[in-house]
Amino acid sequence: MQTIRGYRRENGKIGIRNHLLILPTVICANQVCSRVQQQVHGSVAIPHQHGCSQVGADKERTHKVLVGMGKNPNVGAVLIVSLGCEVINAAKVKEEIESTGKPVIWIDIQNEGGSIKTIQRGVEEAKKLMKELEKTPMEDVSVSELIVGVKCGGSDFTSGLCSNPALGKAADMLLNEGGTIVMGETTEIIGAEHLVMAKAVSSKVREKLYLCVQQFENEVERMGVDMRGGNPSPGNIDGGLSSIEEKSLGCISKAGSAPLQDVVDFAEEIPGKGYYFMDSPGNDIECVSGMAAAGVHLVCFTTGRGTPTGNPIIPVIKITGNELTAKRMADNMDVDTSPVLHGIQTLDESGQNIYEMILNVANGQETKSEILGHQEFSISRIGISL
């Protein structure tokens, strides 16, 4: 059995990082959270634009993402900062995160009496939580406990030719060890959904996937637009991709060859082991944030054009198939699969490199995005602001 060193949480789940998360329930608490984070070395904050003037499913999605970020096992403790009059229910956020058994403290700006007092109290509480976190023991855990997201962004023609198929090989290696793979990006299976559907374990799962794609395409119909120019993006088109179908067909190989166990909602906790599809936008930051909120430990992210994307709580491994990008953006790229294009490396060998990188990162090695402090976070909206 292959093992990695992880942090065992109260609820039995394992983390590969041990973050103290400073979580604003609403945009109005962003500044206080950022100030607290700056004062407490090693903590991470997730400022965002939402939490108020939201209703219905849109409000529920924001709630779910915030709770999911707190529950992610890479997070060992959480400090929640609320304003006091927002639509997101901070008490409920606290209660749901606490169900994992990790320490959670909640402070409220209106209750504390303004920003300065809240920052002071927040720093004190965060320091206490940090002391507790430092005591978390590490243990050998099976790689079968790993949940890895697969994502592509800033794609070009190399993505479909080498980086995504090589990542698919690495995905198969993890799945063979009993691990879990999550693929998102509903937009980027359009035109290739029949190939993903063919891997579904049941007709029910096939139907769910079909509905996700149909719902998305209906939305494009309703808007009366051509997806091209938005997706594929201008950069994708410069990189040789001519249609969403071409992009999708190059995308789907990154999940490997295993059967599709189920389709889950955006930011929904992954219910079992094996290969899962998450209904999500193709937008890089929204998709990676949704994966983090679903409990993914790390994301393998292929990019031909080159993108620096990271996440506050989960490492993001950057994989390129474009030799020029590997050289020009060396400070952002972790793995180069371009030797495959030149016939000097096989897809299996390249996949093995990615798999080893997954194990190293799970064991604590920092990704380029972590070293550079890339901590992008955003919550996808599905409703209007009131």
Add this chain to the structure above:
Amino acid sequence: MAEQAFQKGLSCIVMHDQDNVATLLKDCKKDEVITYIRDGKAFRLTFIQDIPFGHKVSITVIRQNEEVIKYGEVIGAATIEIPTGTHVHVHNIEGIRGRGDIGRGGGKEFANH
């Protein structure tokens, strides 16, 4: 999807035996003659225009409205007839999916670029 083996020294790759386009692994110039492999056999192709690295070239004539095939799957349809050795991209093919514009009389706007 059939897995394509990459070989040293190739200038372009055909991902599937049913494909009617190849993807360039280097910049290619007008009148350049290159070799591609399809179904295990080597074929020669002459470029009728410059085509940049990473973009696609037609390896047969593709008629107007005919499907453009890469990875053995449909990636769009030709908006005009595409002779062999031509740059295949948004100026002469259109995606079929995600096209909310078509119901509103749109489409082909990329053809003017």
